[in-house]
Amino acid sequence: DGGITQSPKYLFRKEGQNVTLSCEQNLNHDAMYWYRQDPGQGLRLIYYSQIVNDFQKGDIAEGYSVSREKKESFPLTVTSAQKNPTAFYLCASSIGHRGETQYFGPGTRLLVL
């Protein structure tokens, strides 16, 4: 089955710790995205990647980092510089980056201990 997966479903972070959220897709999509969703707010774009080995900052990139070494994978690292990391993180992918439908993963909820 083709799809987009995220892991883990829940992640706990200690103060000062970096954590990495996984996002994998087997849809052969070129573009991938990371969003953050906070209660009562819409999605906010953290980073996006239009093609392998390339990525751009979104609206709220500070405190986050990404890599795109493989087409299938777009991991997001929440660094210790992100002062308010508690949120629901969603990964998405699309065939291209010009307004095609984005397919969303199931999300990862990050909690700070």
Place this chain on the structure above:
Amino acid sequence: EDKVVQSPLSLVVHEGDTVTLNCSYEVTNFRSLLWYKQEKKAPTFLFMLTSSGIEKKSGRLSSILDKKELSSILNITATQTGDSAIYLCAVEAYNNNDMRFGAGTRLTVKP
């Protein structure tokens, strides 16, 4: 299994037409339903609905939730070419804090 279904998958109308997009869901411990407009990269938030029967309105767009029917509609009146986009519906649940997206409705508004 939780799911969100949008219909139609695509729709082509002419400027000035009124459209109604549908979203139905099967989600345990429903918390809220959100509508987004996706044009280029990031979806733009439109509405969040938590209570049944209360219409939310923003300009030519309006939306209402029917918890009994487990569905929501998004209405766009007097459509313009700038309304052309993919409209996404997402549902949040309390128990596991999941957020499930529908496949989206691609709306094309022709001049």
